[in-house]
Amino acid sequence: MTDTKAAHVEGTHTGLHSEQGARRGEHPGRSRNPVIKVRDIAWLEFEKPDLMRTEAFARAFGFHTVLSSPTELQLRGTEPGAPCVIVRRGTRSRFAGVAFAADDEIDVLRLADALSAPTRALPESIGGLSTDLVDPSGVPVRVVAGTHALPPLPAQEPLLLNTGRDVRRINATQRPRRVPARVQRLGHVVLQSTKYRQTLDWYLDNLGMIVSDFLFFPGQRDRGPTMSFIRCDRGATPADHHTLALALGPANRYVHSAYQVADLDALAAGGEYLADRGYTRSWGIGRHIQGSQLFDYWRDPDGFLVEHFADGDAFDADVAPGWAPFTASGLSQWGPPVSKDFLGTDPRSARHELISMLSALRDDNEFTARRLVGLLKVATS
Template structure:
């Protein structure tokens, strides 16, 4: 099976494009790598863009981009996808630096963009803002979480890292514990987008910087049980939720089947499992997320 190797970018529609661009550049510390009449492209470092912004009436995530391995064949991946009965579209030069792409919808209506990335862009990290390492994961509310989870595993080659009960799945396509989160809440919509920070000290300075610029925390700082990462959540100007995280579990060797041991793990070794619907699964340090966060 040809599997996607990493999340490359996420695309959002927002009512106020300029304000959201300002947030990603001045507050988060991404680089505005290109902008035209239709879209703005923002990057952390090695990719031309990690985030695409387009103007729309309602804030929402419309597309997710995934990268294949350098030796993988995009045509063979398209045939593999079509064999599942999925309608695919081949696009030439659809985005800056991407010459060939296979596009199709997932089971909840989000567009998947799969391609082979060209040579790294060698952009520098910024010197202002939060300055995350990378786009880490995107989470969605789902009407049918079982179906959506099966789609990502069967079509894109994801592996299940953990479940909370039977309604919240955490899926990986590389070493990171999760790249896609799916939570069954009865609706299909964006939940949050997460960017990786260095460590606890980076999270502390990020929270101070956000506070100084008028952004309050929706939830956190804390440590999730599932994935064991440090976390904090806030809202961007468009209303979309951003998570900042560090110390996420990693599975360095799929054959071994356990996540790299850490002192804060409750299991030793920590293997994929079904967690009970318990506060410890969400936050080992304290409270569950506020109701307002789940409704945004």
């Protein structure tokens, strides 16, 4: 543990969100003196060759289009703010980076100075200032401030529910239509890294993020965590259980991103709309354990995994990290068994995953042979 890390937080675990807290000497899940503290995730960037196909899926998934040109697509939710997804035309489909929002431009300048990184004005359509960084896994990371706030759009209201003897819907039926679930906002992104610990510390030390939950490979807690669910530190103001999740794996890659919708009915009816149009569900519907979200995962036409979610946890800065084993059965409280597509063990991706594992074992990183054994246990545990 570096001297920039806070002292261990043993004894401060509330037990409210995980059966286990940290043991003495384990990673504290936060930095003692971060450079800045980002307040939220801003947007994700992708490159794709077919923007018309991308926009068709985006509309079915529940996004609203801000900008549609032959070279760029900007997508947003109903909440005010900047676009939450930016897609540029490219020769191949790839994840191109993540942007986080700082409180103000002073924070952007402070971070840029600390990391000897340049700053630049963002395009007029978005506005504001950015410093462009690269995390230890090679993922482009922008930290931005001063962006234009798009006005709110009409929201999809949660349904009025009768629960037991609490009867609020009288002389009225419940008939949610099969329509796209209106995306409210970008919630989080999940990334895989061959340099998990180094990358985790980079986000904690530089962006001031804090860990909500750690997972460790079965039987390998003594070797440290291999996944972390990380939230923004807003002090006494609650933040999403995770804005970023990092996992150790055989490749540096995007895993999935998640977008909030109004409630379970919006999520379920929106899923039926997607299924009716031939899109592929990866896994769902269910409720997660870490974060508690209702979830439903889909594959877009380029193979990227995207999630509708509702009813996620919100923690303030006082909640200490929970610790739990990383198992397939531990990914949900209820719902169908986790799919091979979601785990990356179906025949379509198995060969690619095997090549990634063999390649990672030849490189100098944290994905060792023993870690491989632990990862293989996840899918069957």
